[in-house]
Amino acid sequence: MKEHNYKAIIEWTGNLGEGTSGYTNYERSHTIEVENKTVIAASSDPGFRGDPKKHNPEELFVASLSSCHMLWYLHLCSAEGVVVTDYRDEAQGTMIEEKSGKGRFTEVILYPEVTVREAGMIEKARELHHKANEMCFIANSCNFPVRHKSKVFSGSNS
Numbered sequence: 001m002k003e004h005n006y007k008a009i010i011e012w013t014g015n016l017g018e019g020t021s022g023y024t025n026y027e028r029s030h031t032i033e034v035e036n037k038t039v040i041a042a043s044s045d046p047g048f049r050g051d052p053k054k055h056n057p058e059e060l061f062v063a064s065l066s067s068c069h070m071l072w073y074l075h076l077c078s079a080e081g082v083v084v085t086d087y088r089d090e091a092q093g094t095m096i097e098e099k100s101g102k103g104r105f106t107e108v109i110l111y112p113e114v115t116v117r118e119a120g121m122i123e124k125a126r127e128l129h130h131k132a133n134e135m136c137f138i139a140n141s142c143n144f145p146v147r148h149k150s151k152v153f154s155g156s157n158s
Contacts, residue, residue: 009033014043029054058095058105064138065108065146066091073112073132082125083117085155110148119154126152 014027028044029051044050045058066089077084089112097103116125129150133139139146 007034024049027051032060058093061105062091062093062108065093065136065142066110066112068136068138069110069129069132069146069148070112072135073114073128076128076131076135077116077125080124080128082121082128084114084125085117086113086115088113105142105144107144108142108146110146110150112148112150114150114152115155116152117155122152122154126150 010030010032012030014029016026018025020026028049030042032040032042040060041054042060043054043056045056046052050056070087070089074084074087076082089110091108091110093105093108095103095105112129114125116122129148133146133148136146
């Protein structure tokens, strides 16, 4: 077994001068920083008084699942001789919020649209989404289903 460790620095930047003296007296803005990488400006979801122009944790969570799936998928395609020439996913997540304010995701659905070099690769390309879903580190860490509804196209007519 191999262990991997990750570090991120989250810094609240939303103090308007009074700190958290009242629910409406501060912004939810913050930065996400990882050493030697671009800083991400973030906030909460606009439904929770966040800045709609900044990324929020829920969007980043869905994006993490999509990104992890894609990276595993591309790896598996490469290993199996399936040449992917284009990949796009419009992932969607569903989160429920209880009356108490507590919330959780109930599912994420990935909608990858993949183009492969040759029509003869389409069947294998479809199959590899299942394996990518099994291998994804982020999906394996969730307590809800991460499903995918993929479409695979050929870049040629052969």
